[in-house]
Amino acid sequence: MSRKIIIDCDPGIxxxxxxxxxxxxxxxxxxxxxxxxxTVDAGQVTNNITAIVSMLDPxxxxxxxxxxxxxxxxxxxxxxxxxxxxxxxxxxxxxxxQHQSPSEKVISDLVQxxxxxxxxxxxxxxxxxxxxxxxxxxxxxxVNHLVISGGSVSQSGNATAVAERNMHFDPQxxxxxxxxxxxxSVVPLDVTDEVRFGVELLEQLxxxxxxxxxxxxxxxxxxxxxxxxxxxxxxxxxxxxVALISVVEPDLFxxxxxxxxxxxxxxxxxxxxxxxxxxxxxxxxxxxVASEVDAEEVRSAIIRSxxxxxxxx
Numbered sequence: 092m093s094r095k096i097i098i099d100c101d102p103g104i105x106x107x108x109x110x111x112x113x114x115x116x117x118x119x120x121x122x123x124x125x126x127x128x129x130t131v132d133a134g135q136v137t138n139n140i141t142a143i144v145s146m147l148d149p150x151x152x153x154x155x156x157x158x159x160x161x162x163x164x165x166x167x168x169x170x171x172x173x174x175x176x177x178x179x180x181x182x183x184x185x186x187x188x189q190h191q192s193p194s195e196k197v198i199s200d201l202v203q204x205x206x207x208x209x210x211x212x213x214x215x216x217x218x219x220x221x222x223x224x225x226x227x228x229x230x231x232x233x234v235n236h237l238v239i240s241g242g243s244v245s246q247s248g249n250a251t252a253v254a255e256r257n258m259h260f261d262p263q264x265x266x267x268x269x270x271x272x273x274x275x276s277v278v279p280l281d282v283t284d285e286v287r288f289g290v291e292l293l294e295q296l297x298x299x300x301x302x303x304x305x306x307x308x309x310x311x312x313x314x315x316x317x318x319x320x321x322x323x324x325x326x327x328x329x330x331x332x333v334a335l336i337s338v339v340e341p342d343l344f345x346x347x348x349x350x351x352x353x354x355x356x357x358x359x360x361x362x363x364x365x366x367x368x369x370x371x372x373x374x375x376x377x378x379x380v381a382s383e384v385d386a387e388e389v390r391s392a393i394i395r396s397x398x399x400x401x402x403x404x
Contacts, residue, residue, distance in 0.1 A: 093120040095208050096338070097198055100331070101129030101158070101215030102139040104173050104314045108397070109214060109331040110140075111303045114149040115400035118339050121149075122201050122209065125156030125194035129215040129260050131177035133158035138185040139177055145186030147302045147404060154201070156194030161218045161261050172317045179313030195222040199230050206233040212338055213239045214331040216257050221264030224271045231273045240334035241265070242351070242364035243280040244380060250362065255280050258353055259362030266353040275378040277351065278334040279364070282344065282384040286333045286393070287326035290315050295394055297401020304401050332393045337381060340392055345383035350374035 096119050100106040113119050124144065126136040136158040144152065174180035192200075198219060202209055211234055213220060220237070223230050241257035242265075250259035258265045269275070293311060297304030318324045337344050350367040352374065354360045367374035 093118055094210055094338070095120045095122055095205055096210045096212055097121075097123045097125060097201060099125045099127055099194065099198070099211060099213045099215060099219055100140070101127050101131065101136050101177075102143060103130040103177050103215070103331070104179060104310050105329045105331040106130070106214050107139070107143055107178060107310055108307065108329055109335045110143055111147060111307060111400050112332060112335055112393070112396040114144075114147055114153070115303070115403040116339065116396060121151070121153045122205075123154040123156055123197050125197050125219060126158030127194060127215040127218050128158050128160055129257065130173050133160045135177060137191065139183070141185040142183035143306070146183065146306050150403070154197050155191050156197035156219075157191040159193050161216070161264070171321050172314070174313055174317075179310040181309050194219045195226070199223060199227055202230050202233050207235050209234060210236045210238060210338060212334065213237065213241070214334060216261040217264040217268040218261050220271075221261070221267045224267045231271050234273050237268075237273050237275045238334060238338055239268070239275060239277045240283065240331055241279065242277055242353075244349075244364070244366055244382070246279070246281045246284065248363070249280060251359070253360050254362035255364065258364055262353050262355045262362040265362070265364075266355050269351055269353055269377060276337065276346065277364075277378050277380045278337050278344075279380060280330075282381045283330040283333045284328050285384055285386045286389050287328050288390065289326050292394070295398070297398055297404070301401040302404035303397065304404075307397065329393065332396075333384070333389055336389050336392050336396075340389075343385045343388050343392065344381040346379040347382045348376045349378055349380045350376050351378055351380070
């Protein structure tokens with residue numbers, strides 16, 4: 092029986108890879124893809140989601156939630172690694188679908204229609220979930236499971252010295268979601284950074300004659316070029332596909348119960364995820380965190396999922 096899922100994201104090259112995998116995975120019933128500002132601004136996020144879904148033409152079209160700007164989020168993007176449009180500078184045209192509902196409205200509607208049945212996979216900042224915590228607190232306890240790609244336990248950040256990008260972009264929202272009354276799993280940089288891919292990944296992609304192959308062969312080369320030019324690295328992480336695999340194959344990860352909070356005010360530590368690991372812990376446990384990963388198996392699972400999606404597209 093497939094798992095009902097909402098994917099909340101800010102595409103983003105690695106988000107796009109995760110969407111290719113999820114939309115054709117028989118283990119998942121993707122009810123909606125909801126946009127959140129992050130990698131690019133809110134308008135571009137919505138354009139990217141509609142363009143990706145249109146190009147992939149999945150067997151079942153999900154609802155699309157429109158991204159809206161956050162009130163307190165900084166002027167911050169990830170163009171140096173993802174391109175000005177977030178998708179490698181391809182400037183895909185949106186599908187023309189108009190009048191989407193705001194993301195938080197789509198999430199609220201679906202959770203109420205399917206209480207205690209939906210997993211929400213958060214691949215971007217936690218702005219939309221925080222709006223629900225604030226405006227419709229009765230909705231959050233009806234979410235079956237919340238899986239969050241972001242944060243770090245002991246690893247350095249990728250936005251600042253200590254903060255991961257999704258948490259740094261909107262730390263106030265992340266703090267409120269961490270404190271919310273729902274079952275949460277966090278997939279931090281400590282494990283997602285361990286699953287890296289070399290340029291040979293391009294040779295393993297589906298045929299360009301498939302929808303998935305055509306899309307990924309256009310956007311992934313930019314990720315390798317940007318990693319080489321901007322970071323001096325030949326291998327790239329795919330954070331969001333790793334988080335997706337944690338939903339469908341959680342046994343490939345080791346999970347530990349933890350007590351976590353997000354720093355919102357620090358001049359140097361904005362968005363830092365802090366975990367109480369003292370011998371005499373004083374904070375209440377509020378999530379499980381992936382602390383180890385079978386990197387080789389997850390890498391293989393991602394490649395299998397991409398190739399399967401190609402067969403179905």
